[in-house]
Amino acid sequence: MPIRVMLVDDQELLRTGFRMVLQSQGDIEITAEAGDGQQALDVLRTAEVDVILMDVRMPRLDGVQATRRICLDEHGAPLEHAPRVLILTTFDLDEYAFAALKAGASGFLLKDVPPVELVAAIRSVHGGDAVVAPTTTRRMIDRFAEVLPTPSSTPGSPVLGPLTDREREVFLLVAQGLSNGEIAARLVLSEATVKTHVGRILAKLGLRDRVQAVVLAYENGLVRAGETP
Incomplete structure (x- = not known):
């Protein structure tokens, strides 16, 4: 089965770019899109999704809050069958990305990530790994x-x-x-x-x-x- 991906970003042009890259991959399928965190939660009620590319700074409900609702239960414990979330950030080591990792995200990517790295990250997360390398993880934690x-x-x-x-x-x-x-x-x-x-x-x-x-x-x-x- 292809990896079912959801794109969540308030910039339609950016979603279009990601869609073009990912749709060229035989093992990845775009099954849903949303323009903000609240819309993402609404869409997830009916869409089948394995991995979410989640922007952080969005209207109505930001990516951190949306990630927490997707990945954690009311007690803060990980939800077993929740989609994996990859955070999209504009700047390396964005403090919002760190907060999203605490909220249950499996890693973060810069928005200008090369296509080959984007595809590899989605496959890695779908396989159960985090996409933040150990050295980057350490640098991120030290920074914040x-x-x-x-x-x-x-x-x-x-x-x-x-x-x-x-x-x-x-x-x-x-x-x-x-x-x-x-x-x-x-x-x-x-x-x-x-x-x-x-x-x-x-x-x-x-x-x-x-x-x-x-x-x-x-x-x-x-x-x-x-x-x-």
Whole structure:
């Protein structure tokens, strides 16, 4: 089945550009469009969508609020079958993009993203990965550390209670921006084993992807901005 994509942006010209790029791909289908967050929520009631390209700054309901309603339940827990959301930003490390990641988005893209990267990002997110590279994730979190609550937890925090000792090690390295390969080298494990650990960590902590794991770690003081791996 093709990947069903929804375009959400108040600029019709930009939606047209994305549509032209994506419709040329045999495995991607544009199934819905919307001009703002509220319209996106309305359209999603009947449209079948796997991945949403979501602008941030829109009238009526912005992309952050729309993403939160799409990805999280009323208690802030990830919704199991929600579409994946990719945030579209004008500037790298836009503070609104960071807020959207906290709201459940799986990554962000610049609006001038090259077509090949746009297509790759959609496929990656549809496959269950985040599109923010580990190094970019770290830079993003460091940039916006001031908006996070004052850390009050320690590595022994109940937040990590469900994890085994090895999973805690892996979690903290993920939070510091290391890739699976780098974690494997650090802990003398195979990359496949690290990938298995990461999957179990996300499942146990109710997280959708690595980006959410990084945000959780910083919010709970398990990693500090500027801390080197």
